[in-house]
Amino acid sequence: MKAETLRNALHAHGWLGLLISVPLFIIFWAGAITLFHPEMQRWATMPHYPLAQSSQLTPLTPIVERLIDQYNIDPKERISVRLPSDHMPYLSIFFRVPKEENSEKKRFVSLTFNPQTGEQLHDHNPFELADFIYQLHYNLKLPQGLYIVGLITLFFMVLVFTGIVIQLKNLIKHFFMYRKDRNTRNKMNDLHNVVGVISLPYGLMYALTGLMFNLLILLQVPSALVLYQGDIPALSKDAGFINFNEELTGNPLAMPDLNALLSKQRAATGVNITGINLHNYGDESAVFRLAGKRKDGFAGNYNAHYAVKTDSFPEAINVQGDNVFVEGSSILFSLHFANFAGLDLRFLYFVLAIGVCGMIVAGNVLWIVKRQKRATHPKTLAVMRGLTLGGCVGIMPATAIAILLERILPAGVSDRPEVVQLVFAGILLLGVIAGFIYQHHRRFVGWGLVISAVALTVTFAADWLMFGQTLLNLHQQGFASPLGFSMALTATALLMSGIGYKLLVQGKAVEKSVDHGSKQIEING
Amino acid sequence: MWAKTLIGLFLGLLLAMSIFLNIGYLIPMPRDILLFSGYVGIFLAWAGFMTWFYSAESLKKPMKIALPLFFGSVGINSLFYLGVIG
Numbered sequence: 001m002k003a004e005t006l007r008n009a010l011h012a013h014g015w016l017g018l019l020i021s022v023p024l025f026i027i028f029w030a031g032a033i034t035l036f037h038p039e040m041q042r043w044a045t046m047p048h049y050p051l052a053q054s055s056q057l058t059p060l061t062p063i064v065e066r067l068i069d070q071y072n073i074d075p076k077e078r079i080s081v082r083l084p085s086d087h088m089p090y091l092s093i094f095f096r097v098p099k100e101e102n103s104e105k106k107r108f109v110s111l112t113f114n115p116q117t118g119e120q121l122h123d124h125n126p127f128e129l130a131d132f133i134y135q136l137h138y139n140l141k142l143p144q145g146l147y148i149v150g151l152i153t154l155f156f157m158v159l160v161f162t163g164i165v166i167q168l169k170n171l172i173k174h175f176f177m178y179r180k181d182r183n184t185r186n187k188m189n190d191l192h193n194v195v196g197v198i199s200l201p202y203g204l205m206y207a208l209t210g211l212m213f214n215l216l217i218l219l220q221v222p223s224a225l226v227l228y229q230g231d232i233p234a235l236s237k238d239a240g241f242i243n244f245n246e247e248l249t250g251n252p253l254a255m256p257d258l259n260a261l262l263s264k265q266r267a268a269t270g271v272n273i274t275g276i277n278l279h280n281y282g283d284e285s286a287v288f289r290l291a292g293k294r295k296d297g298f299a300g301n302y303n304a305h306y307a308v309k310t311d312s313f314p315e316a317i318n319v320q321g322d323n324v325f326v327e328g329s330s331i332l333f334s335l336h337f338a339n340f341a342g343l344d345l346r347f348l349y350f351v352l353a354i355g356v357c358g359m360i361v362a363g364n365v366l367w368i369v370k371r372q373k374r375a376t377h378p379k380t381l382a383v384m385r386g387l388t389l390g391g392c393v394g395i396m397p398a399t400a401i402a403i404l405l406e407r408i409l410p411a412g413v414s415d416r417p418e419v420v421q422l423v424f425a426g427i428l429l430l431g432v433i434a435g436f437i438y439q440h441h442r443r444f445v446g447w448g449l450v451i452s453a454v455a456l457t458v459t460f461a462a463d464w465l466m467f468g469q470t471l472l473n474l475h476q477q478g479f480a481s482p483l484g485f486s487m488a489l490t491a492t493a494l495l496m497s498g499i500g501y502k503l504l505v506q507g508k509a510v511e512k513s514v515d516h517g518s519k520q521i522e523i524n525g
Numbered sequence: 526m527w528a529k530t531l532i533g534l535f536l537g538l539l540l541a542m543s544i545f546l547n548i549g550y551l552i553p554m555p556r557d558i559l560l561f562s563g564y565v566g567i568f569l570a571w572a573g574f575m576t577w578f579y580s581a582e583s584l585k586k587p588m589k590i591a592l593p594l595f596f597g598s599v600g601i602n603s604l605f606y607l608g609v610i611g
Contacts, residue, residue: 004582005580005581008579008580008581008582009576009579009580011526011579012526012529012576012579012580015526016579154534154568154571154572154575157568157569157572158572158575158576158579160572161572161573161575161576162576162579162580165576165580207572208565208568208569211568212564212565212568215568216564218538219542219563219564219567222542223560223563226546226602226606227546227549227556235560238556238557238560239557239560240557323557324555324557324558324561325557325558325560325561325564326557328561328565329561332565
């Protein structure tokens with residue numbers, strides 16, 4: 001590789017990395033936490049609405065028909081029923097209701113029920129932190145965020161490629177090189193390289209699948225226009241997607257018992273069906289989409305459209321045979337979500353994601369240390385330090401304090417999810433401002449970790465003071481997630497406080513040696 | 526840097542799409558395989574082209590290859606699309 005090529009790749013790698021570092025850090029940080037979305041959701045919700053372990057499912061049809069009457073649901077609207085699963089132990093039903101006066105949009109209603117008794121638990125989920133963090137992961141909670149994240153993911157892939165160009169020669173030779181006794185720059189450089197090389201396949205997989213999630217539309221439109229001459233249904237069918245869009249006939253038809261249909265289909269296919277979407281309910285044209293996960297194979301998603309009138313799964317509305325696009329995408333997406341994996345493998349994913357976060361901070365520190373030495377443009381440097389280091393470090397206490405609020409705020413507080421999100425955003429902003437003011441990056445990272453550790457420790461204490469007995473009862477009932485998540489928070493707090501304390505001590509020592517050095521220069525001078 | 530970014534973004538995407546469309550026209554394969562390999566390949570090629578542009582000393586060098594490649598590729602696609610060949 002020519003030296004000139006390496007220099008250009010390094011230049012692009014540094015600048016691109018710096019520019020996308022904060023959103024990329026947030027995407028990976030939120031993604032790492034989202035790997036435990038089911039556990040977090042259960043931890044937040046279940047102490048408030050405890051359940052007994054049972055496979056009994058309340059009759060679904062009377063609930064659906066009562067809701068249709070109660071909310072005057074348009075038969076054309078889809079009614080989605082999510083059954084209790086490993087992800088969430090409750091029954092939830094959501095749909096849109098007709099526009100109200102003074103309203104431009106149809107209202108979205110999401111209801112949660114006790115799956116055994118059918119009792120309605122709430123009509124507005126007060127525990128949305130896990131969903132909020134998931135949204136941060138894929139759209140940063142920004143308008144058009146899906147495409148912004150897509151673009152950041154593209155640049156992340158370019159960073160991976162330029163990283164390969166830079167490291168290609170040393171990939172094997174310096175694989176285990178970490179010079180812990182050298183200066184900050186060398187240590188950060190080694191940390192950045194080691195994590196980058198180890199997480200290379202993981203990073204590449206995330207870059208590719210993230211792009212496919214967020215920017216697929218860029219390829220769909222030209223494919224539809226050029227390859228299919230605008231025939232979008234034909235493209236959807238080749239890609240294995242069935243968009244049910246049948247008009248209502250106006251002829252009423254008696255609907256089958258949903259529990260019986262589920263049992264029959266589970267017995268026939270062996271699939272664990274976790275959701276049913278009801279289209280044109282009550283009409284002759286009614287179709288139910290059954291979705292679930294096949295028990296065989298690596299990424300076996302199951303989707304089938306059931307036509308009520310003919311009591312069958314017609315070929316016209318079901319994908320026939322194996323479809324490479326469906327199978328391939330499903331494998332890639334399973335790799336992304338790690339939904340094929342148990343807790344142990346998800347933990348490994350989590351460690352790698354946090355490793356990538358560490359790599360991003362190390363990259364930023366490298367950039368800042370390099371510029372600090374030159375001592376030119378101190379204001380620009382302070383802005384970049386605030387935006388990059390402040391943003392990356394600030395998200396840690398922001399998340400920890402949001403988790404604390406998710407536990408201690410009463411479920412009945414109005415606009416509870418919004419309060420949690422606002423506090424999260426406020427602390428993140430404070431982090432950026434503190435990064436702008438605070439010059440010692442090592443101590444700054446240390447403080448971020450210590451504050452987060454304190455918040456998580458208080459959360460653990462609140463867990464036991466508020467719901468100690470409930471957590472133990474749930475654990476005895478076989479719901480291990482709430483207690484497990486609480487314990488995981490404590491372990492994280494211990495780890496964060498340990499690293500944070502070490503960084504604070506090291507930071508103080510470095511400051512002292514710098515002060516001593518400058519005094520010596522003054523005396524000698 | 527900005528010029529490399531902008532040209533890399535747009536020309537990289539168009540070039541990647543056009544090349545994969547060439548493959549689709551020239552190598553007969555089932556549509557589901559074409560769509561899957563195309564969607565995966567285009568994203569990888571797009572980032573690859575951008576890396577190529579960034580790694581060059583100036584844009585001139587990669588453009589000397591990328592532009593003729595792009596027009597050649599679009600030309601082949603046009604011939605297929607208009608039914609002149611295929």
